[in-house]
Amino acid sequence: MIEISNLTKSYGKNKAVDDVSFTVQKGEILGFLGPNGAGKSTTMNILTGFISSTSGTVKVDGFDVLEHPGEVKKRIGYLPEQPPLYMDMTVNEYLNFCADLKSVPKKDWKNQKVDIMELVKITHVSHRLVKNLSKGYKQRVGLAQALVGTPDVLVLDEPTVGLDPKQIIEIRKLIKALGKDHTIILSSHILPEVSAVCDRVVIINKGKIAAIDTPENLSKKLSDFSRFTITIAGPEGRVRDAMQEVYGIKYLETQGTSHKDEFSYIVEADKEVDVRKPLFNKLAEHGFPILELKSLSLSLEDIFLQLTTTETKED
């Protein structure tokens, strides 16, 4: 649905976006993750045709954004970081204006407006002036604006920023629901948000892509070891000796004890070798029962920090 290839945008010597390429499949929710100033908004502004790239191409549904801007813009609903609202209009007037702007046929608009307002829950404020709405409602009106004209693609730049926790959950739910029949690109610097909502994640730092994958795969890929905690009944020294005999275990650390003769350990092992079975057999051989075994995958937060900090070291 969306193909971005070798996209670069320079401001003087500074590259806000540097050779970014990725694709988004139809119906996918793609998370665009990065620290502030990483180039998320710039990429989105290029994608929606608000600014032009220095080089590289963006195609939406096969249309190049530079060659057929009209076709591309028709297919995209955009919610920029600051919702583009006219403060002197009522919500109703504003949405009517958006429909006019996007040339939504009059006969479709009546029903569509009712649907959109229901969906983002702004029906009861439709007669109020935009400037008198709270931040959360302004955000919703902005989202409603992006939905006008039923575009296939939604580009949402930090849709939950500045909202209270309850509103954040609501907006996330809404995005998840919209994902059923829209292709969505969503930017955020909040990690749990991306892992909660998105099918795939693009991590961007200093204009460059640091990683693209599903949130789960990212955690798997990025840890060089498989890590887990294991709780074993048995005297510490002998258990450790037994475990160290198992092939593939690289690191062993006693984490603590909860009962007498029950210790938990953190084990790191080669990713290629599944050490859990040999470990079980070895411990069974010595007669130390395993009480608990839990794998520790890196959280998205860890990955994010790992990726963005290694990038900094390279510079």
Next chain:
Amino acid sequence: MFAIMKRDFRSYFNSPIAYVLIGLFVFIMSFIFVIGTVQSGQADFSNGFSFINTLLMFIIPILSMRAFTEDKKQGTEVLLLTSPNSLASIVIGKFLAVYSVFLVMVAFTLMYPLVLFIFGKPEGLTILSSYVGLLFYGAVTVSLCVFASSVTENQIVAAVISFILLLVMMLIDALANFVGTLGSIGSFLGKILTWLSLNERYQEFSSGIFDFTSIIFMLSFVAAFVYFTIRVLERKRWSQG
């Protein structure tokens, strides 16, 4: 195009700006009408018409200063520029919105000829040609001021730029007169400047001279400034700095 025009036009009347400016305009024009026409007892409002463009020099910059600056400030520029409308239609929409407010303003002046027709025998054709001149001259002024609002993000700066551009347009006449006294080359230059002078062309209309080349000249001027405005927006999109 019409969506933007409609919205901006309404927005002028949602805020005090249109009322204040129109009120001021009508007040000053009525003052001139009473002093210049009613008291002199002549069914002639040409002095009023020849004064309008000076008045517009102050009013149109204030009216048009919001055209693009307001959108930049509110962030609604993104909404317009990412909508499936061409830059040209956005700029023309903005232009038409300001121009419509100008037309409302002009509509109020119709009461003066009406009074003249009721109480005297004014020259209908002169008044007609004055209005034709006013409509085109207004378009020129508006296009210039809308352009000024596209080059800056600050309303005041936009108004000042507009005012200076309009002032320069006025001063071309004085410059032409001055240059005209400086020998043969000077008088040639003076003629060119006079030919370029929009004020001169406007004054011809208000004295009843109906000139088609002037209309075409003014229309080209409007088209040029609409085009410049489009270029400004386009350039910003491509900006590398």
